[in-house]
Amino acid sequence: MAAPSRRSGHGCGSGALLGRFGVLLQALLALCSFSILMLKRYKEPKEERRPWKIWFFDTFKQAIGALFIHLANIFLSDLTKEDPCSLYLINFLLDATLGMLLIWLGVKVVSWIVQRKKYTYLIFGEYGDPPQATAWIGQCILYLLIMIFEKTVISLVLLIPGWTKLQQIFPDYNPNPKLELALVTLVVPFIVNAITFWVVDSLIMRKSKQKDTLDINGSIETPQARSTEESQALLSPDMDFDQSESDQNISQLQETNQKMKQPSYQVII
DSSP states (O other), rough: OOOOOOOSSSSSSSTGGGGGHHHHHHHHHHHHHHHHHHHHHSSSSGGOOOOHHHHHHHHHHHHHHHHHHHHHHHHHTSSSSSSSHHHHHHHHHHHTTTTHHHHHHHHHHHHHHHHHHGOOOOTOOOOTTOOHHHHHHHHHHHHHHHHHHHHHHHHHTTTHHHTTGGGGSOOOOOOOOOHHHHIIIIHHHHHHHHHHHHHHHHHHHHHHTTEEEEEEEEEEEEEHHHHHHHHHHHHHHHHHHHHHHHHHHHHHHHHHHHHHHSSSOOOOO
């Protein structure tokens, strides 16, 4: 296979991101990044730890969004005559900073809308009991729309003049293009993904504080409602008992008053 051509005398060559070595590095990045999510699952409290099926739903949902962003960055990086590795890194860092803020905002807005409309199966992390694939598919579509919104905004930001000049922070000539490729597609992304994947997983997973359960009809039974019903069930016999005691005491008082009102006669001999 012919070596990829070099652009402007420095940086990795055209097509390097999609070359055999580049694809190998990206596959290794995916494996390392999602091992972070597995570590996060084991760090959850044992009583709140997600079952494997729920964890898979949450993880694969994030994987779809990450894959879309990754492919979009590769596509955008190879459109111009600039160094593709530098442009990929610029895209990636923008996704991890400004993009993270946009994702957080998108998740909050979407969550508010679906809760207001009472689309219970579209609440992020809620898949029903037992978990429903339709709920997971719906949430994947919503999350993918958020990622499309995020990438669109980042692409518009990159149209501002001066962004491409950031590649000047790299050496004018790199004697080892594979080293630059490894830094851009594996080392730096893994460090950043370890943080972003952890944060995004916390955003789209089921919140342990809610502990809401979905019934078959899709309604939400909150712990507050359950505790209220249990309290009423526990208190209702005592309330009936107290009421009966109160009624009995009142009747006794009425009989006593009636006896006191009756006239007393005294026989004088």
